[in-house]
Amino acid sequence: MMLDKIPNQRVIETERFDLRPLRKSDQGLIAMYGGDPRVAKNTRSIPHPLPPGATEAFIARAMADDRSEDVWAIDGGKSGACEVMGLISMQRMDRNQSEIGYWVAPAFWNTGLASQAVGALIEANPQKCCTLFAEVFQENPASARVLTNCGFEYLGDAETFSVARNGKVATWTYSRKLD
Numbered sequence: 773m774m775l776d777k778i779p780n781q782r783v784i785e786t787e788r789f790d791l792r793p794l795r796k797s798d799q800g801l802i803a804m805y806g807g808d809p810r811v812a813k814n815t816r817s818i819p820h821p822l823p824p825g826a827t828e829a830f831i832a833r834a835m836a837d838d839r840s841e842d843v844w845a846i847d848g849g850k851s852g853a854c855e856v857m858g859l860i861s862m863q864r865m866d867r868n869q870s871e872i873g874y875w876v877a878p879a880f881w882n883t884g885l886a887s888q889a890v891g892a893l894i895e896a897n898p899q900k901c902c903t904l905f906a907e908v909f910q911e912n913p914a915s916a917r918v919l920t921n922c923g924f925e926y927l928g929d930a931e932t933f934s935v936a937r938n939g940k941v942a943t944w945t946y947s948r949k950l951d
Contacts, residue, residue, distance in 0.1 A: 781842050784896045788851050789885075791844035791860060791892055794834045798845055801856035803827040805877040812936040814912050815875055820936035840864045842898065846876070846889050853880075860889045862899050870901040874918075886918045894922060897950055904950060907932060910942040924948040 784791040805811055812820035834843040843861040848854055858876035876886045908915040924946035931940045
């Protein structure tokens with residue numbers, strides 16, 4: 773299968789799946805999974821309900837040459853799974869730091885997929901950053917375990933705005949130094 777190439781964003785291969793740049797054909801699965809309230813309400817930025825055009829605009833931003841965030845589909849096609857099992861991203865920050873974010877479709881929860889995807893991104897370190905940050909909603913301890921299993925250390929409590937919830941949500945903040 774030919775994968776679309778995005779400047780400065782490479783495919784990261786694992787035995788179970790590939791982390792690959794988004795492509796326009798991902799729109800249906802991203803809208804279906806991202807539109808699920810269980811997914812949207814555990815993120816800062818996915819609105820619920822998902823408005824018309826939101827997924828197309830998100831994919832266009834992810835494919836732009838001047839983007840500040842790299843987004844990969846967790847593509848399980850090589851092992852007979854869905855082409856989009858979730859998304860993982862790295863947002864560039866100042867001082868050679870990045871923030872990692874991810875979501876996994878509910879059908880793949882509790883399968884180790886998120887931990888494997890975060891681990892693969894750490895190992896590849898495609899943005900060549902020195903420090904990674906992440907935050908999770910305090911009511912989502914499974915996501916916190918993903919981070920601690922991948923070597924992240926707890927920094928403290930904070931809060932962030934969730935578009936799907938239209939309000940502030942308590943978070944835990946984590947960091948990991950990279951070599």
